[in-house]
Amino acid sequence: MRILLVEDDDRIAKPLAEDLRHQHHVVDVASDGIEGWHCTQAVAYDLILLDLMLPKLDGIALCQQLRSSQYKGFVLMLTALDTTTDKVMGLDAGADDYLVKPFELEELSARIRALSRRPVNLQKPHLRYGPLEINQTSHTVTYAGTVLNLTPKEYLILECFLGHPTQVFTRSMLLDKLWELEQISGENTIKTHITNLRQKLKAAGSNKATIQxxxxVGYRFVQDFE
Structure with a gap:
């Protein structure tokens, strides 16, 4: 599953994300509600693990916003608030399940497996900028109708750029994006992937560099197609 963990406490987020990746899930982490919302606008997640008490935008408000925007994936709330009223608020906001902290990782894994058995109509979006398009359902990339043969790492980097086209990404940020695929790496690896992406875009007909x-600092995606 592709999972977004929205949790502001690194002491919880880091080991939890690591455990989920060891279970072969692809995991992104957001440290506040606003960052979590931006992530959901860029990537189609099967499951969102959502802390209730978040800075900038709390879990209840974020969950309501997600459901109002027609997010069809699963939401599992993680919180230290364990009163019946708190649980009802979370479920009424659109959460599919509710797990009280502290919890055992085995129980969380069991709840994720239970959710994955439920039918879901998850509409995965396309990311499109000019003639460049990413189909997040099939994980294919086309430029002006020409299919780009990308490696998994190149695909994830390009998906990151297209999902946040105005953001500058450092090499270390891009390494974090690839962590679940390659734990031992260096910043020169990112440079190689960027070079390969540029070459493949150019071969598909791009007249100008789209990765600047x-x-x-790092790299950013340039929406300049001619």
């Missing part, structure tokens, strides 16, 4: 180097 921001010297001393």
């Amino acid at each position: 180097t921001v010297y001393g």
